[in-house]
Amino acid sequence: MTLASSVQPRALGLAKYRGEFPIFRDSIYLNTCSLGALGERSRRKVAEYLDLWQSRGASAWYDVWWEALGDLRARYGRVINAPPGDIALAPSISVALSAVAESLDYKRRPKVVITSLDFPTVAYQWLAKAPSGVELVVVESPDRISVPVDAIAAAVDDRTALVVTSHVYFTTGAIQDIKRVAEVAHGHGALCLIDAYQSVGQIPVDVQDAGVDALVAGGLKPRISGWFGQREQFTFDPRALTFHDDARRFEMGTPSLAAVYAQLGGLEYIEEIGIPAIREATAALTEDLIATVRAAGFKPKVAAEPERRSAIVMIPMPDPAASVHHLAAGGVIADSRPGHVRFSPFFYNVQDDYVRATERLASQPAH
Numbered sequence: 001m002t003l004a005s006s007v008q009p010r011a012l013g014l015a016k017y018r019g020e021f022p023i024f025r026d027s028i029y030l031n032t033c034s035l036g037a038l039g040e041r042s043r044r045k046v047a048e049y050l051d052l053w054q055s056r057g058a059s060a061w062y063d064v065w066w067e068a069l070g071d072l073r074a075r076y077g078r079v080i081n082a083p084p085g086d087i088a089l090a091p092s093i094s095v096a097l098s099a100v101a102e103s104l105d106y107k108r109r110p111k112v113v114i115t116s117l118d119f120p121t122v123a124y125q126w127l128a129k130a131p132s133g134v135e136l137v138v139v140e141s142p143d144r145i146s147v148p149v150d151a152i153a154a155a156v157d158d159r160t161a162l163v164v165t166s167h168v169y170f171t172t173g174a175i176q177d178i179k180r181v182a183e184v185a186h187g188h189g190a191l192c193l194i195d196a197y198q199s200v201g202q203i204p205v206d207v208q209d210a211g212v213d214a215l216v217a218g219g220l221k222p223r224i225s226g227w228f229g230q231r232e233q234f235t236f237d238p239r240a241l242t243f244h245d246d247a248r249r250f251e252m253g254t255p256s257l258a259a260v261y262a263q264l265g266g267l268e269y270i271e272e273i274g275i276p277a278i279r280e281a282t283a284a285l286t287e288d289l290i291a292t293v294r295a296a297g298f299k300p301k302v303a304a305e306p307e308r309r310s311a312i313v314m315i316p317m318p319d320p321a322a323s324v325h326h327l328a329a330g331g332v333i334a335d336s337r338p339g340h341v342r343f344s345p346f347f348y349n350v351q352d353d354y355v356r357a358t359e360r361l362a363s364q365p366a367h
């Protein structure tokens with residue numbers, strides 16, 4: 001197998017981190033876009049949380065746990081170029097979205113524009129509001145890989161409250177031009193919310209440059225709430241609702257500290273390596289992976305321009321679930337989405353991973 005890209009050696013340089021991800025001792029891991037491989041640093045941070053719980057009990061809230069929440073907000077903020085006050089922690093994308101969905105006034109602007117390639121949980125927030133008059137407009141993708149910004153623009157008008165789409169589309173890995181999407185929304189006085197679940201951590205995200213509203217608290221008034229969203233949280237006054245002045249107003253109940261600590265550990269890798277280096281490495285791996293699967297006779301469904309590709313490669317297969325089982329039986333952990341097997345490399349992968357994964361996929365009887 002020849003190296004398809006001159007940046008490949010740089011990508012392989014990052015594989016020094018691989019030793020910190022024990023799953024590679026027994027398996028080939030190519031499913032990062034579903035769940036990242038567990039690194040030693042995340043494991044250590046979660047152990048630190050359990051030790052604190054054991055030794056200090058609730059008194060750890062007095063200082064370290066409280067500080068861990070602030071630390072996580074500030075560090076996520078740096079990853080996306082937002083000040084800490086623009087970050088609210090939520091247990092899932094669905095909960096974060098519902099806080100935003102409940103905050104908008106749909107009386108004058110009942111329309112929400114989304115695309116057919118977005119993750120369904122995003123659409124559900126507004127479909128659930130159809131009985132109260134919210135109109136969800138779904139913009140189709142002509143090639144089922146990405147959605148032209150012009151097609152989104154054609155659906156937006158002065159009745160639109162919000163334009164929602166993904167930075168990276170989860171079934172194709174295609175990168176959307178979110179700055180242009182935000183401009184389209186703002187041109188009609190609408191807000192723009194971006195689902196960056198598949199992009200933060202693997203490609204550069206700059207919310208200030210993009211001008212999106214998703215992580216900006218200003219002007220939005222949550223209608224669902226919890227005590228972590230309250231400025232006077234510890235006065236325990238059931239009569240007064242005084243939201244935080246910043247994005248913490250979108251927070252609800254006690255966060256899961258195990259998840260907070262796991263993320264603090266994961267962020268150590270992201271910060272130490274840096275997003276530009278992660279992007280350079282994963283782009284090289286992705287291009288070489290695409291060349292590898294093409295050379296084996298597969299026809300991956302990816303964006304036409306390499307700069308629009310992220311580290312998600314979809315391979316059309318007649319029975320994707322059976323292929324994923326066949327891969328797993330050969331020690332390759334991948335995933336499927338309708339009609340496709342999905343390989344998603346990250347900085348800890350090396351060429352040998354997808355060369356072997358591709359060989360295994362090709363070895364499936366009657367593929």
Ligand SMILES: Cc1ncc(COP(=O)(O)O)c(C=O)c1O
Binds near residue numbers: 093166198
């Ligand atoms: C693009 C995208 N958005 C959101 C989610 C998950 O949403 P939630 O955190 O509500 O489970 C996923 C999960 O894979 C996803 O790919």
